[in-house]
Amino acid sequence: MTLIATDAKHYRLLPFRFMRMNTGHHRDILLTSDTGEYMHVNDAQLRALSYFDVQASTPFYKDLLARHFIYEPGRHDPFPEMAAQYRSRKDFLFQGPALHLFVVTLRCNHTCQYCQVSRAPLGGAGHDLSEADAQAAVDRLFESNAPALTVEFQGGEPLLAFERVRQIVEWVVDRNVVEQRDIQFVITTTLHHLTEEILDFAEQNRIQFSTSLDGPAPLHNANRPTPSRDSYERTVKGIQWVRERLGHDAVSALTTLTSRSLEQPEAIIDEYVNQGFSSISLRPLSPYGFATKSAHRLDYPIERYLAFYKRALAYLLHVNQQGVYLSESYTSLLLKNILTPFSSGYVDLRSPAGAGTAALVYNYDGYVYPSDEARMLLEMGEDGLRLGTVQQPLSELLASPVMNALLASGVAEALPGCSDCALVPYCGADPVEHYARQGDPIGHRVFSSFCEKNMGLLKHLFGLLCDGDDNVQRVLLAWLNRRSYNDVRFPGYRG
Ligand code: SF4
Known part of the structure; x- marks a missing residue:
């Protein structure tokens, strides 16, 4: 009153x-x-x-x-x-899916316990994307109206099916003479199966490489076993080879954080500094694929991850103040959401949810999934999140019952818990993760590790933006603007 x-x-x-x-x-x-x-x-x-x-x-x-x-x-x-x-x-809503993942094979030479895609053995038959399905997937790609398209090859180990990768790139390049889209090719690979021929082809088509580097040799090799126990050495050799042939920035790396990784944030960051990377991704383990089967050994509570993240971020801020540019990629995305009028557009941080609307996965078996996580659920025996087959038109896939269910549970502003959360403008809805962890795409935020993670990270960043000293603010602004620390002379905006 x-x-x-x-x-x-x-x-x-x-x-x-x-x-x-x-x-x-x-x-x-x-x-x-x-x-x-x-x-x-x-x-x-x-x-x-x-x-x-x-x-x-x-x-x-x-x-x-x-x-x-x-x-x-x-x-x-x-x-x-x-x-x-x-x-x-919400500008991302005005265009169709921009990220198209082609799972060209499930075959792989690694036996990582946390593997998110349940690889098949090297010589395994029936685990490669067929030519007909690959061709249909290229048709689906161009049915999206997105002016910029990313074509990402995944596995398994996609270089084990390089001939299919080559075909798809050639079809896309040919078709793009008429389509005139801005196309980016990325191969997500261990780099163990690189050859001169692959590098020649990558050079001609400006293909980027994304690899996995979990930290220094003992940690990487423990996380990523191969029969020859030299995964780290082969990956580092591959990184050098790509850089010699295609330039320093032609390869980026991602980390997977196991329980043993959480004890050594400084060693992981030092490894990235030594290898000359400008970005590191400190993402927690996903609850999918083999990771869940081995969860009792490999999984960890999100609060442990948050303690790791805070320690790692403090060290990263210190390293950057010494003149080394190394940003944490998820932090940079959150900063964009907080400090600019635009959304980062990152699939997991979208509302409405990005699964299907931002990304599509063409699986080796010809089925289409709304996200990589959704197809990993398949390997756990769960096929409920399939949109349809690659032979169906995009309009039909995006109108499928699964897509409708994901969208109905994918608007964070309307979800219980999120609707009155002050962080909702910067967060996202992730119905696939909630389906995987809680058996319900809406989920319950009180028990949600997605919520616990994002709330923990966002609160920590707001704390730094409010209270951090000038040098901390300068590093965060440098990451936001992709400028060097020394170029950002003043700490900038404080709310
Ligand atoms: S922090 Fe949690 S409650 Fe808040 S918007 Fe994100 S998921 Fe929803």
Whole structure:
């Protein structure tokens, strides 16, 4: 009642969410708007805002007005500007799937216990994508209206089926003479099966390589066993070879974090510095494929991962302040969501969910999945998340019952738990992960490791953005803008 009576005074509230951050900071409450603007406020400020008691002459009032937490009826109309901001943040909705993953084979020479795709043995028959299905997948690719398309080859080990990779690249290049899309090719590989011929072809077609590097040799080789026990040595040799032939940035690397990795963040980061990478991805283990079968040995609680992440991030911030550029990729995506009017567009951090709308997976058996995680569920004996076969048109695949179910449970702003969470403008909905972990694509956020991870990381980053010293802020801005630390002279924006 009081709210309405005093509302008539000079301002009205726009929709916002708030959350106590428990950082011990005097401005411990995070306010966020639907359009992703944010402010750190104290209890008295939140109370004054809610009771229409903020004085118009104060800087706090002007901040609230500028960031669309309040407006002055009759004096200005905030809605056209907010609509434009909202449209920018959800801009990814205006185009079809841009990431197309071709699983050309399940065969692999590794026997990683946490392997997410349940590889087949090297000589295993019936585990390669057929020519007819590959051709149909290229048709599906061009049925998407996305102006920029990424064609990523996965496995198994895709270089074991290089002839199929070559065919697909040639078909795509030929067709693109007419289509005129911006095409990026990526091969996700251990680099163990590289040859001069493969590198020649990669050079001609500007193919990028993405490999797995879990850390220094003892850790990498323990995580990724091969019969010859030299996975690290062969991968590092492959990295050097690609760089010599195609340039330093033609290869990037990803880590998989096992329980034993969590004890050595500094050693993992030092390895990436020594190998000259500019980005590291510190992602937790997924609950799919073999990982779940070995979960009792390999899995770990997310709180352990969060402790690892905080220690790793502190070390990364220190390393960057010494003049080495090495960003953490998930942190950079979250920073983009927090500090810019745009979404990173990253599949797991989209709402509506990115599975199927942003990415499609053409499996070796001719079936199409909405994400890599969905096809990994297949290897666990679960085929419920199939969109259809590669022979069906894209419009039919995207109108499939599975796609409808994913979209119905994939709007974070409408999900229980997320709908009133202050972090929802920067987070995502991941119905596939919730289906995998909880048997329900909507899921329950209180028991959700997706939520625990994103909430932990976002709160930590908001803490650094609010409280971190100038040098920490400069590193975070350098990652956001992909500039060197020394180029970012001033710490920039604080909410
Ligand atoms: S998943 Fe968790 S952190 Fe993300 S918006 Fe939902 S409740 Fe918030």
